[in-house]
Amino acid sequence: MLAGDREAFRILVDRESTAVVRTCYRVLGDMHEAQDVAQEAFVSAYRSLASWRGDGPFGAWLSRIAVRLAVRQAGRRKAVSWVRPLGDVGSDPVASIPAGARTQPEQVALRAERLSAIRHALASLDEPYREVVALRFFGERSLEEIAALTGRPLGTVKTHLRRGLLRLRDGLEPRGLA
Amino acid sequence: MRFGPDELGQAEGNELVDSLETIRSLESVAADANVRVGTAFTDRVMAALADEPTPTPAGFLAPLRRRGLVTGFVESLRQAWRSMGAGRPVFARAAALAYVLAVVLAGTSLAGAATFGAAGALGLLDHETSAPSVDPTHPATLPTPRLESNAPESAEPTETPEPSEAESAEPSDDHGGGPGVEPSDDHGGSGPGAEPSDDHSGSGGGSDDGSDASGDGSAPSATDEHSGSGGTSGADD
Numbered sequence: 241m242l243a244g245d246r247e248a249f250r251i252l253v254d255r256e257s258t259a260v261v262r263t264c265y266r267v268l269g270d271m272h273e274a275q276d277v278a279q280e281a282f283v284s285a286y287r288s289l290a291s292w293r294g295d296g297p298f299g300a301w302l303s304r305i306a307v308r309l310a311v312r313q314a315g316r317r318k319a320v321s322w323v324r325p326l327g328d329v330g331s332d333p334v335a336s337i338p339a340g341a342r343t344q345p346e347q348v349a350l351r352a353e354r355l356s357a358i359r360h361a362l363a364s365l366d367e368p369y370r371e372v373v374a375l376r377f378f379g380e381r382s383l384e385e386i387a388a389l390t391g392r393p394l395g396t397v398k399t400h401l402r403r404g405l406l407r408l409r410d411g412l413e414p415r416g417l418a
Numbered sequence: 419m420r421f422g423p424d425e426l427g428q429a430e431g432n433e434l435v436d437s438l439e440t441i442r443s444l445e446s447v448a449a450d451a452n453v454r455v456g457t458a459f460t461d462r463v464m465a466a467l468a469d470e471p472t473p474t475p476a477g478f479l480a481p482l483r484r485r486g487l488v489t490g491f492v493e494s495l496r497q498a499w500r501s502m503g504a505g506r507p508v509f510a511r512a513a514a515l516a517y518v519l520a521v522v523l524a525g526t527s528l529a530g531a532a533t534f535g536a537a538g539a540l541g542l543l544d545h546e547t548s549a550p551s552v553d554p555t556h557p558a559t560l561p562t563p564r565l566e567s568n569a570p571e572s573a574e575p576t577e578t579p580e581p582s583e584a585e586s587a588e589p590s591d592d593h594g595g596g597p598g599v600e601p602s603d604d605h606g607g608s609g610p611g612a613e614p615s616d617d618h619s620g621s622g623g624g625s626d627d628g629s630d631a632s633g634d635g636s637a638p639s640a641t642d643e644h645s646g647s648g649g650t651s652g653a654d655d
Contacts, residue, residue: 262453377444398427
C-alpha cells in the first residue's frame with residue numbers, strides 16, 4: 241500500500257472512512273462538509289504516503305490529517321453569535337429543561353446551537369491545544385497515540401490537554417455554556 | 419473511548435472540576451455524531467485519486483539506496499525536484515528543497531574550488547594577483563621612483579671628478595666624492611675607494627681613470643647610503 245497500490249488503498253478507505261467522516265462531522269457539524277473534508281483527507285494521505293513514519297496506527301495518522309483539515313474548514317466559517325433565547329436560566333439552558341421536554345423542536349434547536357458553539361470554541365483554540373483536544377474527543381485517540389503522532393512526550397500531551405480544556409471553558413463562559 | 423480523570427495529569431480542585439465540565443460538553447458533541455458511510459463514499463474517494471500520481475514509496479533518497487551513490491544521484495535529484503511541486507505536504511517539500519539546495523551548494527563549491535585549483539596550477543593566478551596588489555597599496559615604497567629622483571644628484575659627480583686644485587683647497591674633507599659626501603665621513607664604505615689615498619678623481623670607487631664610472635660609485639653615498647657598494651664596484655675597476 242505504501243508503494244501507492246490503489247486497490248490496497250481502497251481497502252483502507254473502506255475500513256477507515258466511517259471513523260474519518262465521523263471525526264470531521266464532530267468538528268464541523270455538517271455531513272456534506274464532513275464528507276468533503278474526509279475525502280480531502282484521504283487524498284492528502286495518499287499523496288503523503290511516503291512521509292508516513294509508521295510510528296503509530298495508520299488510522300491515527302489519518303485522524304490527524306482529518307482533524308487539521310476540518311478545523312481549518314471550520315475556521316473559514318463566519319463566527320456564530322450565540323443568543324440566549326430563554327434569558328438568564330442558569331449556566332446551561334439545555335440542562336435546565338426537563339428531560340422529557342428535550343424532544344421538542346425548540347430543544348432540538350437549542351441543543352444544535354449549543355453544539356455549534358462548542359465546535360466554534362474548539363476551532364478558536366490555539367495550537368497545540370486545539371489539536372490535542374480534537375484528537376482526543378473528536379478523533380477518539382488515546383493520549384499515547386497522540387503523543388506518538390505529534391512526537392511529544394506523554395506528560396506534555398497531558399499538559400496540553402488540561403490547558404486546552406481550561407481555555408475551552410474560558411471560551412464557552414461568555415456564551416453561558418461552561 | 420471514555421475519558422478518565424487520570425488523563426488530566428496533575429489537575430486538582432477547581433481546575434479538575436472545570437475540566438470535567440468541559441469534557442462533558444465535548445462528549446455531548448461526540449455523541450451527537452451517528453455517522454455511517456457506505457461504498458459510495460469509497461468510490462468517490464477513489465475517483466478523486468484517479469488523477470493522482472503514484473506516490474514515491476520511500477522519498478527522494480530511495481534511488482541512492484537502490485542504485486548506489488553515483489548512478490542513483492541524478493534520479494534522486496530528479497525526484498526531489500518533483501517533490502517540491504504543489505500537492506505535497508509541507509514537510510516533504512521542505513526536505514526536498516533542502517536536499518536540492520545542499521546539492522547545488524556543494525556542486526558550486528566544488529566547481530569553484532576546482533576552477534581555482536586549475537587556475538593556480540596553470541599559473542594564471544600569480545600573474546593576476548601580484549602586479550595589482552603592489553602598485554595601489556605601496557606606491558611610495560617602490561624603489562624605481564626614488565632612484566629616478568636621485569638621478570640629478572648622481573649626475574653631479576660627473577662635474578666634480580675634475581681634480582682641480584681649487585676644489586681640493588676647500589676646507590672640507592671631501593676627497594672628491596661629490597656633493598653627496600659632504601656631510602658624512604663616508605668615503606666609499608669598505609671599498610678601497612674609501613681609503614685616504616691621493617686619488618682625487620671624485621669617485622667613491624677610487625678608480626684610477628676618473629672616468630664616467632666614478633659617477634656610479636658616488637650615487638649610493640649621495641643618498642646617505644653607507645653600504646659602500648659603489649666603492650666596492652669602483653675598486654674592482
